[in-house]
Amino acid sequence: MTGDILGGFAALANAETFLYLVGGFIMGLVFGAIPGLTATLAIALLLPFTFAMELTNALVMVMAIFMAGIYAGSVTGITVNIPGAASGAITTMEGHALMKRGHGAKALSLDALASSIGGVLGALVLMFVAVPMSEFALLFRTPDKFALVFMAVVTVVIVAKGSIWKSLVTVTLGLMISTVGFDNMVAQGRFDFGSANLIEGVQLLPAVIGLFAVCELLLQGGAPKRGVLDAPEFKVTHRDFIPKWSEIREIGALTYIKSSVIGVLIGMLPGGGASMASFVAYAEAKRVSRKPEEYGNGSHEGLAAAESANNAMCGGAVVPLLTLGIPGDSVTAIIFGVLLIHGLVPGPGLLTNEMATIAPMFAALMVAAVFVFLSVLVFGPYYIWLARMNRGVLYAFIAMIAMVGTYASTYSVFQMWMALAIGVFAWGLRLMAYPLVPMLMGIILGPYLELYLRRALITSDGDVMTFFASPISIGLYVMTGVFIYFLRIRAPRID
Amino acid sequence: MMNRQVVFALFILVLDLGYLLQALELPLPFARGEPGPSFLPLILVVLLAVGALGVLVENLRGEASAGEREGDFALRSVALIALTGGFIAAFEPLGYWIATAAYTFAVGWLFEQERIGPLRALATSALISIGVTGVGWLFFQQLFDLFLPQGMF
Numbered sequence: 001m002t003g004d005i006l007g008g009f010a011a012l013a014n015a016e017t018f019l020y021l022v023g024g025f026i027m028g029l030v031f032g033a034i035p036g037l038t039a040t041l042a043i044a045l046l047l048p049f050t051f052a053m054e055l056t057n058a059l060v061m062v063m064a065i066f067m068a069g070i071y072a073g074s075v076t077g078i079t080v081n082i083p084g085a086a087s088g089a090i091t092t093m094e095g096h097a098l099m100k101r102g103h104g105a106k107a108l109s110l111d112a113l114a115s116s117i118g119g120v121l122g123a124l125v126l127m128f129v130a131v132p133m134s135e136f137a138l139l140f141r142t143p144d145k146f147a148l149v150f151m152a153v154v155t156v157v158i159v160a161k162g163s164i165w166k167s168l169v170t171v172t173l174g175l176m177i178s179t180v181g182f183d184n185m186v187a188q189g190r191f192d193f194g195s196a197n198l199i200e201g202v203q204l205l206p207a208v209i210g211l212f213a214v215c216e217l218l219l220q221g222g223a224p225k226r227g228v229l230d231a232p233e234f235k236v237t238h239r240d241f242i243p244k245w246s247e248i249r250e251i252g253a254l255t256y257i258k259s260s261v262i263g264v265l266i267g268m269l270p271g272g273g274a275s276m277a278s279f280v281a282y283a284e285a286k287r288v289s290r291k292p293e294e295y296g297n298g299s300h301e302g303l304a305a306a307e308s309a310n311n312a313m314c315g316g317a318v319v320p321l322l323t324l325g326i327p328g329d330s331v332t333a334i335i336f337g338v339l340l341i342h343g344l345v346p347g348p349g350l351l352t353n354e355m356a357t358i359a360p361m362f363a364a365l366m367v368a369a370v371f372v373f374l375s376v377l378v379f380g381p382y383y384i385w386l387a388r389m390n391r392g393v394l395y396a397f398i399a400m401i402a403m404v405g406t407y408a409s410t411y412s413v414f415q416m417w418m419a420l421a422i423g424v425f426a427w428g429l430r431l432m433a434y435p436l437v438p439m440l441m442g443i444i445l446g447p448y449l450e451l452y453l454r455r456a457l458i459t460s461d462g463d464v465m466t467f468f469a470s471p472i473s474i475g476l477y478v479m480t481g482v483f484i485y486f487l488r489i490r491a492p493r494i495d
Numbered sequence: 496m497m498n499r500q501v502v503f504a505l506f507i508l509v510l511d512l513g514y515l516l517q518a519l520e521l522p523l524p525f526a527r528g529e530p531g532p533s534f535l536p537l538i539l540v541v542l543l544a545v546g547a548l549g550v551l552v553e554n555l556r557g558e559a560s561a562g563e564r565e566g567d568f569a570l571r572s573v574a575l576i577a578l579t580g581g582f583i584a585a586f587e588p589l590g591y592w593i594a595t596a597a598y599t600f601a602v603g604w605l606f607e608q609e610r611i612g613p614l615r616a617l618a619t620s621a622l623i624s625i626g627v628t629g630v631g632w633l634f635f636q637q638l639f640d641l642f643l644p645q646g647m648f
Contacts, residue, residue, distance in 0.1 A: 052639035163559065165549030169507055172543040176514055179539070183532040190532050191517050214579070221572035221605070392607035392620060396599040396627045399575075403582060404595060404631055408641035416583045424576055431566040432503045454530045462525065 005127055008359025011056055012367060020057040021364055024064030025371050029379070031065070032072030034389050037216070037398075038085045039069020040330045044212040045398065047205055047334060047341075048405030055342040055357060060364040062338055066331050067314050067368035068375075070274050071115040074307060075383050078107045087274030090282045090306040097298035105240035105380065106247070110300055111307050112376035113243050114256060118308035119369025121260040122267065122315025127362050130351055134323040137348035142459065143467045146452035147476035149445050152326045154480050155269060156442075158488040159276060160435040167438050170429060174442020175449065177202050185454060197414045204337040206406055206419035207443050211436050212330070213402035214423020217395055219430055241380040251304045255285055263309030267316020269483070273329045273437075274310035281309030311372070315365055321346050322358065325448070330437045333444050499565070500554040507547040515540045571605055578602060590646020595631060600624035 012018055024046075031042035042065045050058040073085030077092030078099055091111055098107035140148065153171060160167035180191040181201025192198035259281035266277040285305035286295045295302045317328035318335070325347030327333035339346050344354060351358060376383075406419045426436055460466035467473060518540060521533035553559050582598040589597075603623035607616035635641045 048641075049634070049639050052641055163550060163553060165546050165553060168546035169543060169550065172539050172546055173507075176536070176539050176543070179536050186522075186527070186529075186532055188521065188532045190521060190536070191514070217602075218572040218575055219566050221575045222567035222569035224567075390607075390610075392603040392605075392610070392616075392623050393627070395606050396603040396620075396623050397630070399579065399602045400595055400599050400627050400631050401634075403579065403586075403598075404591070404635060404643070407586065408635050408639075408643060411642060413583060413587060416586070420576070420579050420583060427566075427572065428503070431568055432500060433565045450535045453535060458529045462530075 004355040004359045005362060007356055008361070008363035009367075011360040012060065012363050017057055017060055017360070020053075020061040021064045021367065022371075024061035025068045025368055025375070027061075028065035028068030028070075028368075029072045029075075029375060030389075032069035032085060033075040033383070034394070037394070038073075038212075039066055040334065041212050041216055041398070042069055043331055043334045044208045045401045045405065047208055047337060048401075048409035050338050050341055051409040055344070056360045058338055058342070059335075059358070059361040062335055063314075063361050063364040064368040064371075066335075067119050067311065067365060067372065069331075070310055070314055071112070071119070071307070071372045073274070073310075074111055074115075075108065078111060079104060079383055085274070087278055087310045089275065090278050091303055093296060094299050094303040094306070097296070098303075101298060103298070105236040106243070107298075107303065108376055108380055108383065109241040109243040110247060110251070110303055112241075112373045112380075113248070114251075114259075114304040114307035115311040116369050116373035117256045118260045118263055118310070118312035119314060119372060120366055121257070121308075122264050122312035123362060123366035123369055124315070125264045125312075126315035126318055126365065130319055130322055130362075131355070133319060134348055134351040137323050138352070140324075140348065140472060141470060142452050143456045144470055144472040144476065146449070146456055146467060147473040147480075148324055148326060149449045149452060151476050151480040151483070152320075153441070153445055153449065155483050155487070156438045158484055159269070159273070160438055161275075162433060162435065164488065166432075166434045170434050170436065171438035171442040174439035174444075175446040176442075177207070177439075178443050178446025179450070185451075197412070197418075202418065202422075202443065203410065203415060204340070204444070205409060206415045207422055208334055208337065208440070209402050209406050210419040210422025211426045211440055213398055214419055215426035215430060215436065217399055217402070218423065218427040220391070220395055222431075236381050238377060238381060241376050247300055251301050255301055255305055256308050259285060259305040259308035260312035263312030264316035266309070267313035267328060268319050269328065273317075274313050277309040277313040278306035282306045311369065314369075318361070318365070322350055323348065325350075327441065327444060330440055333440050336444055500559065501551060504547045504551040504554070507550075508544065511540055511543045511547065514543075574605060575602065578605075587644045588647055590648065591632065591643035592628065593646060593648065595628045596624050599627040603627070 012021060027042050028039055031037040032039050043062055046061065046065065070087060073083055073088030074091035074095060077083035077088040078095030081092060081096045083089050083092040095107040095111055098104065157164060157167045157171050180198060182199050183190050189199050262281040262284060263277040266280060282302055282305050285301055286292050289295065289301055291299070291301070317332045320326040320328050321332045321336060325345070327336045336346055344350060344357070402419065403416055406416050407413065426439070429436060456466050514536065518533050518536040521536070522531050524531050524534040524537065578598060578601050582594055585594045600620050600623070604616050604620035607619050611619065632643070636643055
C-alpha cells in the first residue's frame with residue numbers, strides 16, 4: 001500500500017499531470033471564490049472533458065478543484081463579505097470582522113494555513129483509513145449493502161438545510177429519475193414513453209450539467225447585480241500574508257487537530273459536506289474556548305476551526321466513495337461519475353484491485369492542500385478582484401461549456417435537451433427553496449438501492465427479515481437512527 | 496410565499512400521479528415471483544406523496560422554515576431558457592462557430608446590459624462572444640480532440 005501511495009506522488013512528477021493539478025487548483029480557486037459559483041459547478045463543467053482525459057489526469061484535476069474550491073469559498077467572504085460558497089459563511093463572519101479592522105491579510109493567511117492543515121490531515125486519514133475500510137467492506141452481503149445505501153439516502157434527507165419534507169421530495173424525485181429506462185433484471189422498459197433515447201435512462205452527465213450548471217445560470221439570471229463598492233481598503237504586500245507564530249500558538253495545535261478530525265468524520269457522513277463540518281467544528285471550538293466573547297467579532301480560533309474542518313472534510317468525503325461506493329456529497333457524486341466514465345466502479349473492490357490507479361488522487365489531495373497556503377502568499381493581494389469578475393464573461397462561458405460539453409461528450413442533441421429540461425426543473429425547485437443535492441444523490445444511489453433491495457428479496461424468497469439478519473445490517477440501521485437523533489433532533493446550534 | 500409553495504407542492508403531487516399511472520402499466524410486484532420493475536417505483540410514489548403533503552401541511556399551517564430563501568424569478572431567466580433552447584435546435588444545422596457565437600453574444604449581452612447599458616453592451620458582448628467561442632474551440636477541439644459539428648454552411 002505504501003508503495004502505491006508513493007507511486008501516486010511520483011505520478012504527480014509527470015509534467016502533464018502536474019499541469020492538470022495546477023490548472024485544477026486555479027479553476028477551483030476561481031470558481032470557489034466567485035459568489036454563486038462553486039467547486040461542484042467547476043467539477044460538473046469539467047465532467048465532459050474527462051471523457052477525453054487520461055484517468056490519472058482527470059482524478060488529479062478533480063481533487064485539486066475540490067480542495068481549492070472548498071478553501072476559496074471563504075476568500076471573497078473575508079475580503080468583501082460575500083462568501084463564494086455556503087461553506088465559507090462562518091469564516092466570513094470572523095474573517096470579515098478582522099478585515100474591517102484592517103487585518104484582512106492576517107485573516108486570509110490564518111484562513112489559508114488552517115485550510116492547509118485541515119486538508120493535509122484529511123488526506124492523511126484518507127490514505128490510512130481507506131484501504132482497511134475497503135477490506136472490511138468486502139464482508140458486506142447484499143442486505144448489508146442495501147442497509148448502507150438506505151443509510152446514505154436517509155442521511156442525505158436529514159442533513160439538508162430547511163424543510164425535511166422538501167428534502168424528502170427531492171431525494172425521491174432523484175430516485176424516480178433513476179428508475180427511467182431499461183430494467184436489466186427483467187428486461188423491461190420503464191417510464192420511457194417508447195423513446196429510444198429514454199430507454200437508456202437519464203445519463204449522469206446531463207443530470208449533473210442540468211442540476212448544477214444550467215440551474216445556476218438561470219438562478220443568476222434572477223440575481224441582482226453584485227455590488228462590492230463598499231469593500232474595505234485592501235492595500236497589502238505579499239509579506240503581510242506570512243502568519244505570525246504568536247497567532248498560530250494562540251489558536252493552538254489542539255484546535256487545528258480537533259477541528260480537522262471533526263471535518264473528516266463529517267466528510268465521511270453521506271450528505272455531510274463542508275458547511276456542516278465548519279459549523280460543527282466552530283460550535284465545538286466556541287464551546288471549549290477561553291475567549292468565547294471574541295467569537296463573531298474576528299476570532300482567530302473560530303476562523304481556524306471552521307476552515308480546518310471544511311478542508312479536512314475533502315479527505316473524509318472521498319473515503320465512503322472509494323471504499324463503499326457511496327458518495328458523501330455533490331462533489332464526490334460527480335467524482336463517482338468520473339470513475340464510472342473510465343470503467344472503474346467505486347466500491348469495496350476498487351482499492352484492493354486498483355490502488356495504483358487511485359493513489360495519485362490521494363497524493364493530489366495532499367499536494368493541493370499544501371498549495372492552498374502557498375497560493376495565499378502568491379495571490380493574496382489580488383484576491384479582492386475575484387469578487388469583481390465580469391458576469392457577462394462568466395455566464396457566457398458557463399453556458400457554452402455546459403451545453404457544448406454535453407454534446408461533445410455524448411454526440412447527442414437529445415442529451416443537450418435533457419440537460420436543459422433537468423436544469424429548468426431544478427431551477428423551479430430552487431426558486432421554491434428545495435435542496436438539489438438530495439436529488440443528485442437520489443439519481444446516483446437509486447440504481448444501487450433498487451438492485452440490492454430486489455436482489456435481497458429474491459434470494460430470501462421475499463422474506464423481509466433478511467434485511468435484519470446480519471450484525472452489519474443491524475449496525476447500519478442503528479447508525480442511521482443515531483444520525484437522525486444527532487443531526488436532526490439534537491442538531492448543534494450556534495448561539 | 497405560502498401560495499407559491501402550496502401550488503408547487505400540488506404540482507409535485509400531479510407529477511406523482513403521472514408517475515403512478517405509468518408504474519401501474521408495469522407488471523405488479525411479485526406477479527412473477529420477484530419484486531419486479533414496479534416494486535420500487537410504487538414505494539417512491541408513496542414517499543413523494545408523503546413529502547409533498549408534508550410541504551403542503553407545513554405551509555398551510557404557517558410552519559415553513561424561516562431560514563429558507565426562495566430564489567428570484569426574472570424574465571432574464573426565461574430569456575436564458577429560450578436562448579438555450581434555440582441554441583440546441585440550431586447547434587447541428589448551423590455548426591459550432593455560428594451557433595455558439597450567437598448564443599454567447601446573447602447570454603453575454605443579457606448580463607452586460609445591466610452593467611453598462613444596452614448599446615455599449617453590444618460591443619462588449621461581441622468581444623465576449625469571440626473570446627468564449629474561441630476558447631471553447633481551443634478546449635474542445637484542439638486540446639481534447641472532441642467532435643464539434645461544422646454545420647451546413
